Amino acid sequence: MIELSGNQQHGNRATGRAENLAEGIYHKLKQDIFDFRLLPGDRFTESDVAGRMGVSRTPVREALFRLQRESYVEVLYRNGWRVRPFNFEYFENLYDVRTILETAAVKRLCEQEQGAAQLEDLKRIWLVPASERLTDMSSLSALDERFHEMLVEAAGNDEMARIHREISEKIRIIRRLDFTKPPRVEATYLEHGKVLKAIMQRRADEAQMMLRAHIEESRREVRKITLHMLYSARADADRDAM
């Protein structure tokens, strides 16, 4: 079985205890932002959210503070909250850090004497005949995110993996736009395969180069379509609200 959801322990399933209200609201709000139900720049109040979710302001504030620290929203002193406006430099910077962490992880993977178990999982997913490839865009987008996360996890540094996972989540909102065109899907399979093979052959420089090129390619695609997608998402939401 392949772990797709990451290890972020949504609702304390490990202890069998139900998740807090604050925790649930945190995830709901974040999903609202990811799905453009809350658009960058949108303003709202704590009471809005509390009313909509049917809870008091207390857990809402807890969730908002967490989202604020992760820079998804910001508070205006005694004047409401708003979803953080889009900032392309911010995403560019995150892409850079992501590249740094992933190439460092890949280098380590090539230097480790025994291959990490996670690598086997990745091979089973990405090194498959063309006929067995997934074509569903949204699954593929999630799978791509997991590919990169698992590369870092395989390197064995939990803190590096945690930081990388946070970055991955932050850029998810624009990254999945990469998977709207079929050619990129095929390229993704190809490029992931090359990275994995290079790692298996312990060719650190080659693996890093492949990975860097792959991320750069994806970033270039995303750069082209982001603005357009963003505006159409906004237009859709506006139309729905009328």
Place this chain on the structure above:
Amino acid sequence: MIELSGNQQHGNRATGRAENLAEGIYHKLKQDIFDFRLLPGDRFTESDVAGRMGVSRTPVREALFRLQRESYVEVLYRNGWRVRPFNFEYFENLYDVRTILETAAVKRLCEQEQGAAQLEDLKRIWLVPASERLTDMSSLSALDERFHEMLVEAAGNDEMARIHREISEKIRIIRRLDFTKPPRVEATYLEHGKVLKAIMQRRADEAQMMLRAHIEESRREVRKITLHMLYSARADADRDAM
């Protein structure tokens, strides 16, 4: 004038507004942990802190949640809070990530056509005759932390700098133990100087090697004395409490 305190905007000085209670409690609690007034493993309750600080539980909870997300403390379900026990693997991992980020930053600095302004500040501090060197341990410890932070800041990626700053803060509690012996002070001046000179000469590989060796040296020192220091700090605190 050299900026020593980082740019973490303690009390919204930019807007001239007084800081929140929660913000103040957050900083006080974190300082308590850094100064071993709160020891790893220590348990406490929200009411304890609220009473001690003379506020209600609300801002205390806000501060605690933030400290929890930064993994300084952890909550035990309906059973109080505790300072996160020491975990050496955790610090080792953070040291690794720090090294990755700093070497990447240095590489960029060597590749940038025009030198960053921050580098000039660093030269004025670290490339001085032996007679002008600081000897006060605690100032030097802070200055050392700023050296590494400014290296990353100079690379121009705000997110990378933010992540690095968070890591720096987390390892501060053990890192400053490096500055208890005079020989390390001299070595620090020497090693920082070498890194800066290599950057000025655009020798990326050499600069990275120097930096990596410097961090490794510091880490080795810290590894040796951490356990001892930790236990004596605990003993001191216990004696004070009697």
Place this chain on the structure above:
DNA sequence: GAGCACCTTCTTGTACACAAGTTTGAGTGC
């Protein structure tokens, strides 16, 4: 004396009331 059930106490989680401060717009003077 040992083990177990129960109950008290204490802890966090949530709701709600009030305080402090910002925005907005109606109303007034000119």
Place this chain on the structure above:
DNA sequence: GCACTCAAACTTGTGTACAAGAAGGTGCTC
């Protein structure tokens, strides 16, 4: 019509009361 004043309506920040649940001690049973 325009600028200004001022107050009402909101919004976040903080304090407080209550709910849900865990821990530990106490007394009872055997």
